[in-house]
Amino acid sequence: MKKPLLLSALLSSLLVVGGCASQLTGDVYSRDQARxxxxxxxxxxxxxxxxxxxGTKTVIGPAAGAAVGGIAGSGVGGGRGSAIATVVGAVAGGMVGAAAEEGITRxxxxxxxxxxxxxxxxxxxxxxxxxxxxxxxxxxxxxxxxxxxxxxx
Structure with missing residues (x-):
């Protein structure tokens, strides 16, 4: 039950990051530039x-990826193996999240x-x-x- 919710949170975070990316075309003005x-x-x-x-490189992509990876890793094995899998999952998830954010906003x-x-x-x-x-x-x-x-x- 938690994994689908977490995956939804990750995707929502990445969509927010994509939506926050500033427009760099010649025909879009920021509020500060308008007047x-x-x-x-x-x-x-x-x-x-x-x-x-x-693309952008904020903390949102790596943080969301680390959360998803950590939770996914925690489901692997038991005891000390689960703790190691949680850390490895969080690190790998953070790297994947950072790459996903940069790619989505490129x-x-x-x-x-x-x-x-x-x-x-x-x-x-x-x-x-x-x-x-x-x-x-x-x-x-x-x-x-x-x-x-x-x-x-």
């Missing part, structure tokens, strides 16, 4: 390439290299957007707010 003034620079896209943006990104009108060439990485795509030669705007930049058309 802040932005610096706008103009430029021309020189190149575009797909990249991976690594996203497809795009690296956009822009020759800005002031002569500077800079590369920007942001999450791929379904609404906006970039190609060499596109004229773009680089919006910077609170030290974070994004590329838009």
């Amino acid at each position: 802040a003034p932005q610096t706008v620079r103009l430029g021309t896209v020189e190149s575009v390439r797909l990249v991976q943006i690594e 996203s497809q990104g795009v690296e956009i290299t822009v020759r800005e009108d002031d002569g500077q060439t800079r590369a920007y990485v942001q999450q791929v957007s379904n609404n906006i795509s970039f190609a060499p030669g596109d004229r773009v705007r680089i919006l910077t707010v609170n030290g974070e930049s994004r590329v838009t058309k």
Whole structure:
């Protein structure tokens, strides 16, 4: 009875982690950015390439994995063997939970290299957007707010 409940708790925790992952596209703003003034620079896209943006690494994934692994391990054997299996299960579960969290929250990104009108060439990485795509030669705007930049058309 406890194992299904614990598995549900683990999956719920990982879904929460995935839901808390910030959007890194060029068309999503945080609450702090929404009303802040932005610096706008103009430029021309020189190149575009797909990249991976690594997922989050919080304590939730390893903690949930360790709990599930520890409980699963405690059901193995008896006495001292059960205690050892509990520790091994918790360690292995923590590692699996950490890997699962990072994998679930990993996203497809795009690296956009822009020759800005002031002569500077800079590369920007942001999450791929379904609404906006970039190609060499596109004229773009680089919006910077609170030290974070994004590329838009």
